[in-house]
Amino acid sequence: MNVIPAEYGLILASVLFTLGLVSLLIRRNIIFMLISVEIMLNAAGIAFIVAGSKWAQPDGQVMFIFILTMAAAEVSVGLALILQMYHQLKTLDSDAANKMKG
Amino acid sequence: MAIIFYMASAIAVIATVMVITRHNLVHALLYLVVSFLAVAIVFYVLGAPFIAVLEIIIYAGAIVVLLIFVIMMLNLRQESVAQEKQWFSGKIIIGPLILASILLVEMLYILTSGEPAGLSENMIEAKAVGMSLYGPYVLGVELSGILLMSGIVGAYHLGRQKKKVTHRFLEKKEE
Amino acid sequence: MSDLVWLIPGLPFVGAVILIFGGTNLPRRLVPVVGAGSVGLSALMTLFIGFEFLTATPTAQSYQQVVWNWIEASGFSVAFAFHLDVLSLVFIFVITFVGFLIHLYSAEFMASDEGYARFFAYLNLFVGFMLILVMADNLLLMYLGWEGVGLCSYLLIGFWYLDEKNGYAARKAFIITRVGDTAMVIGLFILFKTFGTLNIAGIQEQAPQLWVVGSSQATLIALLLLGGAVGKSAQLPLQTWLPDAMAGPSPVSALIHAATMVTAGVYIIARTHVIFELAPIALFTVGVIGALTLLIAGFSALTQYDLKRVLAYSTISQIGYMFLALGVGAWSSAIFHFMIHAFFKALLFLGAGAVIAAVHHEHDMFKMGGLRKKLPLVYWTFLIGAASLAALPFVTAGFYSKDQILWLSWASEKGNNWLFLAALIGAFITTVYTFRMVFLTFFGEVKTQVTRVPGLAINISLVVLAILSTIGGFIEIPHSMGHVQMVTDFLSPVLPVTSIRPGIESSEWIIQLAAAILSIGGLLLAYFLYMKRPSLHFKIKNSIPHLHSFWLSGWRFDSLYDWLVVRPFVYVANINKNDPFNGPYNGVVRAANFFHRILSFTQSGILRWYLIGVVIGAILILTLGIWL
Numbered sequence: 001m002n003v004i005p006a007e008y009g010l011i012l013a014s015v016l017f018t019l020g021l022v023s024l025l026i027r028r029n030i031i032f033m034l035i036s037v038e039i040m041l042n043a044a045g046i047a048f049i050v051a052g053s054k055w056a057q058p059d060g061q062v063m064f065i066f067i068l069t070m071a072a073a074e075v076s077v078g079l080a081l082i083l084q085m086y087h088q089l090k091t092l093d094s095d096a097a098n099k100m101k102g
Numbered sequence: 103m104a105i106i107f108y109m110a111s112a113i114a115v116i117a118t119v120m121v122i123t124r125h126n127l128v129h130a131l132l133y134l135v136v137s138f139l140a141v142a143i144v145f146y147v148l149g150a151p152f153i154a155v156l157e158i159i160i161y162a163g164a165i166v167v168l169l170i171f172v173i174m175m176l177n178l179r180q181e182s183v184a185q186e187k188q189w190f191s192g193k194i195i196i197g198p199l200i201l202a203s204i205l206l207v208e209m210l211y212i213l214t215s216g217e218p219a220g221l222s223e224n225m226i227e228a229k230a231v232g233m234s235l236y237g238p239y240v241l242g243v244e245l246s247g248i249l250l251m252s253g254i255v256g257a258y259h260l261g262r263q264k265k266k267v268t269h270r271f272l273e274k275k276e277e
Numbered sequence: 278m279s280d281l282v283w284l285i286p287g288l289p290f291v292g293a294v295i296l297i298f299g300g301t302n303l304p305r306r307l308v309p310v311v312g313a314g315s316v317g318l319s320a321l322m323t324l325f326i327g328f329e330f331l332t333a334t335p336t337a338q339s340y341q342q343v344v345w346n347w348i349e350a351s352g353f354s355v356a357f358a359f360h361l362d363v364l365s366l367v368f369i370f371v372i373t374f375v376g377f378l379i380h381l382y383s384a385e386f387m388a389s390d391e392g393y394a395r396f397f398a399y400l401n402l403f404v405g406f407m408l409i410l411v412m413a414d415n416l417l418l419m420y421l422g423w424e425g426v427g428l429c430s431y432l433l434i435g436f437w438y439l440d441e442k443n444g445y446a447a448r449k450a451f452i453i454t455r456v457g458d459t460a461m462v463i464g465l466f467i468l469f470k471t472f473g474t475l476n477i478a479g480i481q482e483q484a485p486q487l488w489v490v491g492s493s494q495a496t497l498i499a500l501l502l503l504g505g506a507v508g509k510s511a512q513l514p515l516q517t518w519l520p521d522a523m524a525g526p527s528p529v530s531a532l533i534h535a536a537t538m539v540t541a542g543v544y545i546i547a548r549t550h551v552i553f554e555l556a557p558i559a560l561f562t563v564g565v566i567g568a569l570t571l572l573i574a575g576f577s578a579l580t581q582y583d584l585k586r587v588l589a590y591s592t593i594s595q596i597g598y599m600f601l602a603l604g605v606g607a608w609s610s611a612i613f614h615f616m617i618h619a620f621f622k623a624l625l626f627l628g629a630g631a632v633i634a635a636v637h638h639e640h641d642m643f644k645m646g647g648l649r650k651k652l653p654l655v656y657w658t659f660l661i662g663a664a665s666l667a668a669l670p671f672v673t674a675g676f677y678s679k680d681q682i683l684w685l686s687w688a689s690e691k692g693n694n695w696l697f698l699a700a701l702i703g704a705f706i707t708t709v710y711t712f713r714m715v716f717l718t719f720f721g722e723v724k725t726q727v728t729r730v731p732g733l734a735i736n737i738s739l740v741v742l743a744i745l746s747t748i749g750g751f752i753e754i755p756h757s758m759g760h761v762q763m764v765t766d767f768l769s770p771v772l773p774v775t776s777i778r779p780g781i782e783s784s785e786w787i788i789q790l791a792a793a794i795l796s797i798g799g800l801l802l803a804y805f806l807y808m809k810r811p812s813l814h815f816k817i818k819n820s821i822p823h824l825h826s827f828w829l830s831g832w833r834f835d836s837l838y839d840w841l842v843v844r845p846f847v848y849v850a851n852i853n854k855n856d857p858f859n860g861p862y863n864g865v866v867r868a869a870n871f872f873h874r875i876l877s878f879t880q881s882g883i884l885r886w887y888l889i890g891v892v893i894g895a896i897l898i899l900t901l902g903i904w905l
Contacts, residue, residue, distance in 0.1 A: 003220035004104050009148060010213045012111045016118055016141075018206040023122035025198030025888055028189040031127060031169065033884070035134060038165060039118060042141060042157075053148040056222040058234040061153050062242070065235065068160055069246040073253030075165050079172045080260035086176055093189075098882025201892050208899040 009050030017043035030085065030094045034078050041071045103223075107147045114140035125186040127173050131166055138162040148221060152228035282326060282342045282359050285369060286408035288319040289401040296398035303394055309384035312397030316380050316404050320373035327366050338362060338770050339478070341414060348417075355475060358414035364771040367612055368411035368544055371619045375536045376404045378738040382627050383528040385734035386634065390526075396436060400532065403429035407537050411544055416465050416475040419545070423461075423509070426538045427454050433529040434522045446524035453518040457508015461545075464501030467494070481551045488555050499552050499559030502545060503566075510542030510596045513570040517834045519593055520577075523585040527630025530585060535592045535622035540615050543599045547608055547772060554606070554773075560691065564604020568699035571597030573832055575706035579713070580818075580828040583640045584629050587714050590831070591666060592622055594703060598682050601700055605692040607685035608772035613764045614678040617749050621665035621675055624742035628659035631735055632718060636725040642714060647723035654736055656719050658743040663715045665746045667708040667800065670793035674750030679704065681755065684788045688777045704792055708799025716807040755785060 020039030027033050045064045052060015082092070089096050117137035124130035138161045145154035235243055292315025296308065303311070330340060339362035347357040380400060387396050406425030413419035435447030465475065471487070471494065472480050488495045506512070511519035522534045533539070546553060546563060553560045571594045578590035595618050602611035635652055636645055649656045665675035683704065687697035731739075754761040765774060806814040818825050827833060879886070 003223070004107050004147070006219045006221050007213050007216075008107070008111070009144070009221065011210060012114065012144065014206060014209040014213065015115055016137075018202045018209075019115070019118045019122055021205065021892065022195070022198055022202040025202070025885055025892070026190070026195040027122075028885075029127075029186055031173065032122075032130070035121065035130065035169065038161070039121065039134075039137070042138070042161060046141060046144065049145055049148055049150050049153060050221070052226065053150065053221045054219060056149075056224050056226065058226050058230040059239075061150050061226060061231045062234050062239050064150075064153050065156065065231070066242055066246060068156060069250060072160060072165065073249050075168055076253050076257040077260065079168060080257040082172060083175065083261055092176075092182070094884045097884070101880060101882035198889070198892075201889065201896065205892065205896055205899070208896065208903060211903065212899070 006050060006054045009053070010047055013043045013047040013050065016040075016046065028094055029092050030082055031092060033094060034075065034082065037078075038071060038075065041067055041074075103147055107144060110140045110143035110147065113137075114144065125183050125190060127178065127182075127186075128170070131169055131173075135162045135166055138166070149223065149225045151225060152231055280342070281322060282340070282361055282412075283344050285319050285322050285326065285373070286359075286405050286412060288315045288322065289405035289408065291315060293398050293401035293405060296394050296401060300394050305393060308394045308397055309380070309388075312401055313377065313380035313384055315401055316373060316377045319404070319408070320377045323366075323369050323373045326361070327370065330361060330366065343414075352473070353469075355415055355417045357418060359412040360414035360477065361412065362771050363768050364544075364547060364612065365411045367616060367768070369408060371616055372404060372407050372411065372537050375619050375623050375742070376400075376407075376532060378741055379528050379532045379536075379623060379627065381734050382531075382630075382738040383526075385732050386528055386630060387526065392436065396433075396526070399429055399432050399436070400528075403433070403533060403538070407541075410541055413477075415477060416468065416480075419477075419548075420462070420465060423505070423541060423545075424458065426533070426541065427451065427458070427509070430454075430522070430533050430538055433533060434525040436525055436529065440524075443524040446518075446521040450518040450522045453515050454508040457505045457515050459504075460501045460508075461505025464498050464505065467498050467501070471498075477548060480549075484551050484555060490555050491557055492555060495552055496556040496559050499549075499556040500562065502549055502552070503559060503563060506542030506545050507566065508542075509545075510539050510600070511593050512542065512566050512596060512600055513573060514834070516570060516574065516593050517831060517838065520586050520589040520831060523583070523589050527585070527626055527633065530588070531623045531626030531630070534589065535626050536619035539592060539596060540599065540619070543596065543603065543611055543615055546600075546603050547612060550603075550608055550772060553603075557691075560604055560606070562604075564601050564686075564691070564696055567597045567600025567602070567604055568696050568703075569597075570594065571601065571703040572699055572706075575703050575710065576828050577831045578710040579706060580825055582643060582829075584633065584642050584645070584714065584718065585626070585640060587642070587710060588622070588625055588629055591625075591707065591710065592618075594707065595622065595666070598679060598700065598703070601686055601696060602682045605686050605689040605696065605775075606773075607682060607689055607775045609765045609768040610678070610681045610685055610775070612768060612772070613753055614682055616764075617665065617674045617678040617746070620742055620749055621662040621746040624658060624662035624739065624746055625666065627735070627739055627742065628655050628662060631655045631731045631739070632659070635727045635729050635731070637728050639725060642717040644724055645718045646721040646725075647719070648727070649719040651723075651727040652730065654739065655731060658739040659719070660715060661743040662746055663711045665750075667711040668704060668792065668796050669708075669800070670789075670796060672747065674746050674748070676793075676796070677750035677753055677755070680789055680792050681753065683792050684755070684785055685775055685777075687788060688781055688785070690776050690778055701791065701795060705795040705799045708796045709803050712800050712803035713807050716803060720808060721811070755789065 017040050020036045020043060023036035023039065024033055027036065045067045048060040048063040048067070050060070052058065052063075085097060086092060114137050117133045117140060120133040121130045121137060124133065138157060142154040142157040142162070145151075145157055292311050295311050296303070299307075299311075339360060341358055341360055343356045343358040345357050346354065348355040380397070383396065383400065387393055390396060403426055406422045406429060408422070410419055410422030410426060413422060431447050431451040434450050435443050437443050438447075468480060469475055472483055474480065484495070508515045519534060519539065523530055525534070553563070574590045574593035574597060578587050578594065581587045581590060595614070599611040599614050599618070602608075602614060632645065632648060632652065632655060633640060635648070635655075639645065661673070665673040667673075668675040668679040670676050683697065683700050686692045686700045687694065752761065752763040753765065806817075830836070879890070
């Protein structure tokens with residue numbers, strides 16, 4: 001049984017993070033943007049787990065739990081905002097919410 | 103074990119690619135669940151069984167369900183898919199793709215430029231995590247509690263349906 | 278004894294105050310009574326005080342009266358005090374008496390003018406300030422009078438302010454004299470810094486102890502004071518304002534721009550002669566300026582058409598003689614010439630005013646002519662004044678005063694041949710232009726209708742001044758003709774007697790003969806050119822048109838100053854109008870605005886643009902991390 005190099009775990013995290021970032025940039029649908037944020041947060045979590053595993057310490061997992069908590073709170077508030085936006089603008093287009101244009 | 107790691111990683115990446123290319127929200131969410139499950143396997147392989155379970159319960163369970171709930175509440179129909187197709191035109195993805203690839207290349211460069219190091223094979227049990235959480239990180243736990251509380255209150259407040267939704271500064275006159 | 282000294286300048290001020298506040302509410306008949314009356318009373322007071330001063334049993338050198346303490350501030354104290362000595366007595370006498378005669382003349386001359394009361398108010402104010410100038414005990418009070426007369430001169434030149442030209446002339450006079458005044462003020466500052474006092478007597482006492490002859494500080498102060506004198510007395514190079522000052526009414530030209538104010542420069546140099554004697558270079562400069570000015574103004578006077586401008590240039594020229602006299606140390610001669618000049622120049626201006634009023638405000642001499650029959654009294658008095666100006670020998674006062682200057686410009690220790698030559702040529706030119714003026718105006722064919730014949734008040738003033746212009750000279754008669762030296766003796770307590778080069782006293786009669794011959798020669802030349810062969814002077818004029826227009830424009834000094842001062846000033850002002858110094862600040866504002874616009878463009882309200890920004894930022898930071 002060969003050892004998994006730590007870089008590979010981090011590469012996985014980077015790839016997932018970048019995919020989430022690409023999705024965030026190319027999507028106009030605000031729910032998709034929320035999903036992309038979740039992907040990116042998850043990728044960050046992977047990086048913590050990999051680091052925790054490398055040093056054999058529980059701290060990485062603790063950090064993941066914090067990220068998880070944050071993600072849960074964020075998604076609940078984000079979804080509430082999406083609902084409000086949909087009710088007010090009758091669309092999920094993030095570009096429609098540009099009243100703050102300078 | 104390594105082969106499982108590679109397979110799960112591949113599944114996670116492919117599923118995520120599928121997520122970000124779907125036009126239908128529900129399809130995208132299903133692929134997302136697949137991606138989360140694959141990541142859970144990765145966690146298990148990396149020696150974090152407790153986190154693997156949490157990943158499944160909270161990410162694949164709670165968060166995705168929450169999203170599906172919202173989609174149901176919004177009652178999106180077939181035309182939203184057409185709309186999504188129209189928004190998701192080929193030209194628009196070029197710029198973000200280039201930027202993201204630059205970022206990825208840089209990250210990979212940084213990751214591979216260091217000394218290669220192996221991961222430990224020891225499982226870190228839930229007990230150790232719990233000891234750590236309620237030991238040195240107890241302050242973080244308290245703050246997380248506050249964060250969740252404010253999340254609940256915020257979600258409740260924002261999600262409340264009013265008959266007429268206008269900003270309170272813009273309201274004409276209320277009895 | 279003379280506790281009433283302060284009344285001499287006080288009375289005209291009282292008159293001015295009454296006239297200013299009474300204004301048009303005063304009955305018209307009362308205006309000249311107040312105006313001329315106050316100056317008349319002042320003149321009587323002068324007689325009374327002068328008599329008392331001269332006959333006081335222990336013969337007093339001077340008399341001081343402190344009216345009140347003007348300024349008192351930590352070591353600097355200036356009293357509002359009057360100083361009476363023989364020098365100021367001569368000036369007071371001329372100012373009050375000539376002033377009174379001119380007031381009398383104005384009572385009739387200006388009778389139909391709308392600003393009757395205003396005119397007399399200004400005149401009274403002027404006389405008051407002029408008296409303060411000559412009676413001041415210290416240089417600061419003198420400067421008050423100095424600026425006061427400048428103000429009145431400005432007000433009176435622009436008296437008919439509805440005509441824009443007069444306003445320009447007034448401003449020109451005011452601004453150009455201010456140039457000289459600035460020099461003088463700087464001189465006063467240095468004086469105060471050196472002596473710690475501005476008291477004239479104090480300075481005269483301390484100066485010879487503090488400075489040796491030719492000390493640079495004395496020279497500097499003397500030159501600065503000379504600057505003020507040059508501005509006020511219309512000498513080279515600040516003489517250009519005086520011909521334009523003729524825009525004022527004729528009595529004003531007579532009083533201010535001929536008889537009194539323009540001689541203030543002579544007064545101040547005579548008053549501070551101690552400083553000038555310690556600065557031979559400055560004193561020599563005074564003489565050179567006088568000589569140059571009398572020639573330049575004389576040549577200009579030869580070509581003028583305007584009767585009053587001829588007189589203006591002649592005034593400049595005659596004050597040049599006074600400066601020349603001061604320059605060679607002939608102090609009392611300068612004062613003597615000042616007095617005689619005040620008489621005959623006031624007479625000439627008043628006569629010219631009467632002539633101009635008679636021919637319906639025509640100033641051009643070539644359009645007059647033959648007025649001898651129409652205005653006989655004006656003609657005779659004008660002729661006496663002209664003869665005096667031309668210094669016709671023996672019978673005129675001008676001969677005695679000018680002859681003395683001619684003699685001393687050669688014979689004085691400080692004199693030299695060149696100054697004498699300039700004075701001699703000047704004397705010849707003076708006669709030519711004077712009689713050119715007389716012949717053109719009063720002889721020849723009649724060209725205009727006489728619309729206004731002068732009345733009693735004008736006639737009285739003319740006659741009195743004509744008498745003074747004749748007998749005034751007999752108080753000082755040269756050695757070779759009987760030797761009367763009343764003026765020199767009279768002034769000797771204040772002004773030193775001119776020292777003469779030894780061994781040449783006997784040749785005085787040669788100079789006198791030369792002056793007399795030149796003066797009569799000039800008369801004959803003018804007679805020949807303008808009476809006998811009138812076509813000849815046109816021919817001469819046409820053969821040298823450039824020189825003629827050069828002299829007509831007063832040696833083009835106006836263009837020179839326009840080119841030298843006015844245009845660069847206007848150019849700089851034009852640049853400044855656009856506020857170049859604000860440019861950088863406006864640039865900062867514009868740059869801020871520009872960047873604000875760019876930044877506000879990035880605030881598009883589109884979420885993904887912001888995210889792109891975040892990504893680019895992340896890329897930049899990572900790139901930096903890799904490279905460094």
